[in-house]
Amino acid sequence: MEISKLKGYINISHKGGYLIIGSDALKNYKKKIYLIVYDKSAQKNTMKIVERFRGNEIPIVEVENLEELTSIKNCKIIGLKNKNLSDLISNLL
Numbered sequence: 210m211e212i213s214k215l216k217g218y219i220n221i222s223h224k225g226g227y228l229i230i231g232s233d234a235l236k237n238y239k240k241k242i243y244l245i246v247y248d249k250s251a252q253k254n255t256m257k258i259v260e261r262f263r264g265n266e267i268p269i270v271e272v273e274n275l276e277e278l279t280s281i282k283n284c285k286i287i288g289l290k291n292k293n294l295s296d297l298i299s300n301l302l
Contacts, residue, residue: 229242242289242290243290243296244289247271248271249271
């Protein structure tokens with residue numbers, strides 16, 4: 210996995226407004242999501258959100274140290290709402 214490319218794509222997603230950050234934001238999000246990425250150390254509430262999206266045919270990826278990849282403090286889960294960037298990130302993971 211190329212960490213620098215992955216960080217770059219996630220950073221582009223964040224700056225472009227294609228990133229949904231946190232379980233509360235994802236819980237209330239009603240539009241199309243193309244990828245869910247969560248941290249291995251996620252707690253019970255975050256895992257409830259992951260389980261809610263599992264049945265929706267959305268790719269869900271577990272990673273170590275999501276906070277470092279996103280450069281967002283205490284980040285445990287993100288959702289991507291851009292198809293092309295989601296595919297690029299999914300392929301790298």
